[in-house]
Amino acid sequence: MFTHYIFHFLSILALFSAIMMLASKKPIHSVLFLTLTFFAIAGHYVLLNAQFLAVVHVIVYAGAIMVLFLFTVMLLNLNKDERSPKPMWVKIIAFIAGGMLMLTLIGIFRGYDIQSAQDPMTTQIGLVKNLGKILYHDYLIPFELSSVLFLTAMVGAVLLGKKEQI
Amino acid sequence: MVTQIIYKTLLASFILVLSLVVAMYSTLIERKVAGWFQDRHGPNRAGPWGLLQPLADGIKLFFKEEFMPASADKFLYILGPSLTMFVALLTSAAIPWGPDLVINGVAYPLQVADVNIGILYVFAILSIGVYGIMIGGWASNNKYALLGAVRASSQMISYELAMSLSIITIVMMTGSLSLREIVAQQQGFNWNIIYQPLGFLIFLICAFAETNRSPFDLPECETELVGGYHTEYSSMKLGFYLFAEYINMFISGAVMATLFLGGYHFPGLDKLGLSPNVFAFVSFMVLFTKITFFGFIYMWIRWTLPRFRYDQLMKLGWKSLIPLAILNVVITGVVILLNQ
Numbered sequence: 125m126f127t128h129y130i131f132h133f134l135s136i137l138a139l140f141s142a143i144m145m146l147a148s149k150k151p152i153h154s155v156l157f158l159t160l161t162f163f164a165i166a167g168h169y170v171l172l173n174a175q176f177l178a179v180v181h182v183i184v185y186a187g188a189i190m191v192l193f194l195f196t197v198m199l200l201n202l203n204k205d206e207r208s209p210k211p212m213w214v215k216i217i218a219f220i221a222g223g224m225l226m227l228t229l230i231g232i233f234r235g236y237d238i239q240s241a242q243d244p245m246t247t248q249i250g251l252v253k254n255l256g257k258i259l260y261h262d263y264l265i266p267f268e269l270s271s272v273l274f275l276t277a278m279v280g281a282v283l284l285g286k287k288e289q290i
Numbered sequence: 291m292v293t294q295i296i297y298k299t300l301l302a303s304f305i306l307v308l309s310l311v312v313a314m315y316s317t318l319i320e321r322k323v324a325g326w327f328q329d330r331h332g333p334n335r336a337g338p339w340g341l342l343q344p345l346a347d348g349i350k351l352f353f354k355e356e357f358m359p360a361s362a363d364k365f366l367y368i369l370g371p372s373l374t375m376f377v378a379l380l381t382s383a384a385i386p387w388g389p390d391l392v393i394n395g396v397a398y399p400l401q402v403a404d405v406n407i408g409i410l411y412v413f414a415i416l417s418i419g420v421y422g423i424m425i426g427g428w429a430s431n432n433k434y435a436l437l438g439a440v441r442a443s444s445q446m447i448s449y450e451l452a453m454s455l456s457i458i459t460i461v462m463m464t465g466s467l468s469l470r471e472i473v474a475q476q477q478g479f480n481w482n483i484i485y486q487p488l489g490f491l492i493f494l495i496c497a498f499a500e501t502n503r504s505p506f507d508l509p510e511c512e513t514e515l516v517g518g519y520h521t522e523y524s525s526m527k528l529g530f531y532l533f534a535e536y537i538n539m540f541i542s543g544a545v546m547a548t549l550f551l552g553g554y555h556f557p558g559l560d561k562l563g564l565s566p567n568v569f570a571f572v573s574f575m576v577l578f579t580k581i582t583f584f585g586f587i588y589m590w591i592r593w594t595l596p597r598f599r600y601d602q603l604m605k606l607g608w609k610s611l612i613p614l615a616i617l618n619v620v621i622t623g624v625v626i627l628l629n630q
Contacts (some may be wrong), residue, residue, distance in 0.1 A: 150363075175407050182417070187414060187417025194443065
């Protein structure tokens with residue numbers, strides 16, 4: 125019952141901060157609201173008995189990526205919203221595209237059989253030992269390939285960022 | 291269940307008060323140590339041997355004028371120091387402070403939260419610790435404060451990498467992410483520092499950078515940035531920033547003692563045949579002594595070494611510490627593989 129209240133609290137927090145992220149005028153506020161959203165989602169992971177995922181989520185998203193975002197926004201000193209207003213047709217297209225994505229997501233979750241989902245409390249899938257076994261045993265090749273993909277992206281970014289010709 | 295909740299609340303409050311008192315007196319000890327290093331007395335007017343000095347400082351900070359820059363972001367300006375203080379106090383929950391207490395035959399662990407990913411919890415808190423400084427520095431709307439905040443964030447991210455890499459070797463050796471388990475495996479004189487001297491050195495250097503202590507205190511470098519991220523702060527808000535630094539020192543000392551110096555273990559202590567509660571108390575004092583030792587190292591280095599230049603700091607972090615830490619991981623992995 126207690127977890128029920130926490131679930132509702134976290135859901136409201138996540139939705140509220142996600143909406144505020146879009147609605148705030150100052151870029152810094154947007155970044156901070158996005159960070160708050162990540163914390164709310166990490167809380168959901170804890171409720172699903174996936175402490176490892178929750179902590180890694182906080183370390184990677186809130187601790188590294190959002191700090192870099194904040195760093196960039198501060199360094200460029202984007203105090204006010206100085207972006208040029210978008211033309212109407214861009215807004216309409218964005219609305220249609222976003223709406224289609226939402227419809228697709230709703231369709232996926234409606235078709236999903238919730239009864240067959242395993243209870244995370246009994247399977248203990250979120251605990252680091254079980255997660256590690258699955259990642260390094262059943263899904264070893266996709267896992268390693270995705271890390272190579274990350275490395276490639278990083279090398280590419282460094283290459284593009286270099287000023288002098290190679 | 292109810293007794294457990296009451297016990298945890300009591301323990302958490304005790305650790306909270308302990309952190310605050312230790313941080314309070316660290317400020318006095320720091321000034322005494324500085325006086326000793328510079329061949330002077332240090333504060334000795336308030337109370338015998340200056341023992342009331344922290345109290346006097348606290349009263350002074352409370353009664354100073356509250357100042358808020360007119361163009362500051364009001365909410366974030368207050369959020370900055372509060373967040374710094376809050377985050378500084380969070381880490382202590384995962385640290386095992388001693389072996390179990392036994393009351394009426396029931397064991398009570400001297401640890402607020404025995405999470406099976408304790409070490410990652412410490413890192414998560416560490417990685418969000420920079421928000422307080424960044425928010426405060428930005429909200430002040432002062433270019434020096436902003437520069438301090440920007441410096442703090444890039445410094446923290448750079449040194450977090452080397453720090454995590456140096457911890458991976460400990461996780462590889464113990465095969466566990468639980469701080470309790472890591473301490474349990476270092477029983478007697480089986481301390482991790484003996485097996486991981488390089489990892490310990492990297493961790494120690496990174497801990498200095500993460501707590502913004504000299505020689506890495508570039509975010510508040512007063513020769514270049516007036517006061518760094520807390521230039522615009524006064525009164526108790528400034529006090530929170532300064533105080534959080536001492537709490538961080540205490541907690542990082544506790545983390546280092548837990549990970550590398552055997553936590554609350556001391557060779558031969560478990561063979562003395564002490565009763566469980568006395569044993570728990572003595573073990574706690576052992577851990578506390580180790581933390582004090584780290585506190586002294588922090589002060590020793592602060593009053594001995596000059597500050598790094600910012601490019602030197604980045605060079606040290608990215609070009610020396612990270613490759614060394616990766617090398618350490620590779621060596622540890624090979625040794626573990628060969629010993630199997």
